[in-house]
Structure formats: C-alpha cells, structure tokens
Amino acid sequence: MKETILVTGGTGFIGSHTTVELIQNGYNVVIVDNLSNSNASVVDGIEKITGVRPVFEKVDCCDYAAMENVFEKHKGISGIIHFAASKAVGESVQKPLLYYRNNINSLINLLELMPKHGVKGIIFSSSCTVYGQPSAENLPVTEEAPMQKALSPYGNTKQVNEEIIQDYIHSGAPIKSIILRYFNPIGSHPSALIGELPNGVPMNLIPFVTQTAIGIRKELKIFGNDYNTPDGTCIRDYIDIMDLAKAHVKAMERILNENGTDPVEVFNIGTGKGLSTLQIVEGFEKATGVKLNWHYAPRREGDIEKVWANPHKANTVLGWKASVDIEDTLRSAWKWQQKLRADGIQ
Numbered sequence: 001m002k003e004t005i006l007v008t009g010g011t012g013f014i015g016s017h018t019t020v021e022l023i024q025n026g027y028n029v030v031i032v033d034n035l036s037n038s039n040a041s042v043v044d045g046i047e048k049i050t051g052v053r054p055v056f057e058k059v060d061c062c063d064y065a066a067m068e069n070v071f072e073k074h075k076g077i078s079g080i081i082h083f084a085a086s087k088a089v090g091e092s093v094q095k096p097l098l099y100y101r102n103n104i105n106s107l108i109n110l111l112e113l114m115p116k117h118g119v120k121g122i123i124f125s126s127s128c129t130v131y132g133q134p135s136a137e138n139l140p141v142t143e144e145a146p147m148q149k150a151l152s153p154y155g156n157t158k159q160v161n162e163e164i165i166q167d168y169i170h171s172g173a174p175i176k177s178i179i180l181r182y183f184n185p186i187g188s189h190p191s192a193l194i195g196e197l198p199n200g201v202p203m204n205l206i207p208f209v210t211q212t213a214i215g216i217r218k219e220l221k222i223f224g225n226d227y228n229t230p231d232g233t234c235i236r237d238y239i240d241i242m243d244l245a246k247a248h249v250k251a252m253e254r255i256l257n258e259n260g261t262d263p264v265e266v267f268n269i270g271t272g273k274g275l276s277t278l279q280i281v282e283g284f285e286k287a288t289g290v291k292l293n294w295h296y297a298p299r300r301e302g303d304i305e306k307v308w309a310n311p312h313k314a315n316t317v318l319g320w321k322a323s324v325d326i327e328d329t330l331r332s333a334w335k336w337q338q339k340l341r342a343d344g345i346q
Contacts, residue, residue, distance in 0.1 A: 003256060004028040004076055006119075008061050008110070009083030010054070011038040013196040014125065014185055016046060017245040018081060020194070023050040025249050030074045032067070033084065034060040037199050045194040061106035064113075071117040079252050080110055080122040085157070088203035089129070089302045092154035103157035104164070111168050114175050121176035121255035123248055126162055128183045128237070128270070129155035133304050140237075140274075140310040143181070143266045152302035162266075169263045176263050178251040183237035183270035183309050185244045187329035188336035195336030196241075197345075205280060206330075210337035213290045220292055222277050224299035229306055233277040237270035237308035240324035240332075244269060250320045270309025271322040280330075287327040288334045 005022055009015040010031030016038075019029050023046070031043065031054050040056065047053040055074065059066045061084045071077060085103045086092065092099040110122065131141050132148025132155070150156035165177045186206040188195030202208045212220040225232040247269045254261060275283070285291055315321045 002026055002028045003078040004030060004074065005252060006030050006032060006070070006074075006077045006080045007083065008032045008080065008106070009038075009085065009125075011035065011040060011042040011056070012083055013038075014241065014244060015081075015083040016042045016194045017189060017241045018083075018248045019046055019054055020049050020189065021242075021245040021249045022252070023052045023054065027252075029054040030070070030077065031056045032059045032061060032070055034058065037086075039197060042194055042197075048193050049189060049191055061109055062102060064109045067109050067113060071113055077117065078120050079255055080114070080119060081125070081248055081252065082107060082110060082122055083125045085125065087154060089152045089154050090203060090300060092152045092157075093302050096153035099153045099157055103154075104160060107161050107164060111164070111173070111175075115173060119175065121178070122165070123251050123255065124161065124165055124177060124179045126179050126181045127155065127158045128181055128268070128307050128309065129304070130159045130162065130181060131307060134307060139306070140272060140308050141268060142310045143268055143313055151304060154302075166264055176255050176261070177265075178255055179264065179266045180247060180251060180269050181266065182244055182247070183239055183268075183307070185241050186238050187241045187324070187332040189242065190332055192332070192335045192339040195333070195339075197340070205277065206333050209281065209284050209292065210333050212292055212294070213284070213288070213334065214337050214341055218293065220281065220294035221297035222281065222294060223297050223303060225296040226299075227305045229276055231276050231278045234303055235274040235276050235306035235308065237273065238275055238280065238326065238329070239269065239271050239322055240329040243322040243324050247314065247318065247320045250318045254318065265317075267314040267318055268309040268311055269314055269320075270311050272309055272311050274306060274308030275326065283326060284330045284334070287330040290334070
C-alpha cells in the first residue's frame with residue numbers, strides 16, 4: 001500500500017518539484033497551501049508530468065482547526081514535508097512579525113497534530129541562513145559549524161524552528177525529524193511544466209534574471225560589488241531544484257524505513273561549490289545566448305557575503321548527491337520563463 005505524505009507549501013517552487021518526485025517514487029501526496037505565493041494551476045503541471053493529480057487543500061497551516069480537518073479527512077498520513085513559510089530575506093527585515101507568525105505558528109500546529117494522527121515524521125525545510133556568515137575556517141560549511149546570529153528575521157525563524165523541533169522530540173514526542181538545510185535552489189523541471197513563479201516582484205536572483213532577460217523587468221541589480229570575494233559579489237551554493245527534490249525523497253525513505261536512526265538528523269543539501277552572483281549572471285548569458293541589462297547597486301540589508309556547503313554527510317548517509325550541471329539548470333530556468341510567456345502568464 002502506498003504511503004501518504006502531506007506536503008505543506010506544495011504548490012510553491014520547491015514543494016511542487018518535490019511532489020513530482022514523491023509521486024514518481026510511489027507515494028500518495030496531499031498538498032496543503034494557502035496560495036499566498038503560488039498558484040493552484042501548479043497542480044495541473046504536476047498532473048501533466050506524473051499522470052497523477054495530487055490532492056490539494058487550500059488551507060493555511062497557521063489555522064489549527066483547518067489543519068486538524070485535513071488530517072481527519074485524509075486518514076493515514078505517514079509523513080510531512082514542511083515547506084510552507086514566508087521566505088524573502090528583504091521582506092522579513094521590513095515585516096518581522098509577519099514572518100514570526102507565519103513561520104513559527106505553522107510548525108507548532110503541525111508538531112502538535114502529528115502524534116494525535118499517528119504521523120511518523122517530519123522533514124523540515126531549513127536553510128543555510130542558520131549559519132549566518134561562517135568564519136573562514138568553517139567554509140565550506142558542515143552540519144557541525146556553529147550557528148551565527150541570524151542576519152534577518154527569516155533566518156531567525158529557521159533557527160527557532162529547528163530548536164522547536166529538537167526540544168519537542170527531546171521531550172518525548174513519538175516522532176522523527178530530518179532537518180534539511182539547503183542552499184540556493186534554482187532552475188525548473190526539465191519539462192517546463194512547473195517552475196518558480198513568485199507573485200509580484202521576485203525576491204530571488206534567478207526569477208529576476210529570467211524576467212529581465214525576457215523584458216518584464218527593465219534591469220537586474222546586483223546588490224554589492226565590494227564584498228570580500230574574488231569578484232566583489234556575494235557567493236552562494238546554487239543547487240538544481242530537481243536535485244533538491246530528490247533529497248527530500250531520500251530523507252522521507254529514511255524517516256519511514258530506518259528504525260535505528262536518530263530521532264533528529266540534520267543534513268546540508270548543496271553542491272559543495274560556491275558561485276558568485278556575477279558568475280551566475282554571466283553563466284546565464286553564456287548558457288542561453290541572451291544578454292542581460294544589469295548594473296551594480298548598493299548592498300542589501302540581510303545578505304550574507306559568502307556561504308557554500310560541505311555535502312559529505314548527505315552524500316554518504318542519505319545516499320544523495322547533486323548531479324545537474326549549472327548551465328543545464330540555468331537553461332531550464334530560461335525554458336520555464338519562455339513557457340510562461342508562451343502561455344501568456346508573464
């Protein structure tokens with residue numbers, strides 16, 4: 001019998017691609033999303049790719065009663081992958097209470113409901129932001145690197161939520177958790193049937209790149225060119241969205257099938273290679289043949305100078321490894337943007 005996984009934020013960028021991977025690996029999926037930063041039509045794309053239409057419930061995870069109804073309606077949910085969260089660093093600096101309310105209350109509701117409904121485990125969507133700006137000796141970052149004070153309320157919610165999970169399971173809660181700290185997911189499904197589609201002005205680099213390339217945005221700003229990096233721009237570990245989705249499937253298999261594992265485990269999900277903002281912009285131009293109108297702008301509050309992963313633990317313990325080439329990833333992002341234009345969406 002197929003096991004059922006609840007995917008919160010499942011019509012979002014990472015959630016939709018992970019749903020595809022879950023379905024293709026034999027799971028039933030129930031998506032919960034309040035559509036605050038996504039569109040219900042994503043479910044159509046998932047169905048076209050997989051031949052299976054996942055269950056979709058328009059519900060806010062911060063609404064305890066509504067979430068209780070989801071568990072009552074869909075009996076036998078084995079695991080949860082929790083993506084639902086507000087996620088823009090810059091916006092979190094401007095609207096901290098929104099971020100604390102959304103990101104923390106939603107997790108607490110899920111944790112409280114899990115034992116009541118026999119859910120075995122939860123994969124928490126965390127972030128490399130919990131490391132803050134690592135010192136030179138901690139780059140590339142391992143899971144043992146000390147957490148730094150978060151540079152944004154968004155980053156702080158990830159730290160606090162990790163602590164909530166640790167404390168709750170330590171108290172004796174009969175659940176497991178795998179915390180995935182991932183770096184910078186980009187790209188889209190190779191079919192271009194799903195991809196990253198933020199509402200309004202994009203907060204992430206790649207959608208802004210592709211929207212500039214196709215003429216929706218007049219220009220691309222690179223925030224800061226005076227950082228202590230080889231070309232002066234920030235360095236990140238950019239991971240293909242399909243590689244990231246596969247990591248969640250591996251983690252869910254581990255939660256459901258391995259009895260001897262620790263109740264809480266943490267894995268970095270990245271490529272192990274740092275690329276600068278300028279390298280990504282130039283790489284996009286090379287991969288697609290499209291020239292971008294871009295210029296440097298002042299630094300943006302909350303941005304970390306440089307961080308990239310040491311993914312050894314995920315490679316060896318989870319049996320997962322990033323495999324998609326960066327140029328293929330950038331081409332997939334551009335293909336998705338072109339599909340949106342062809343469909344009259346953007």
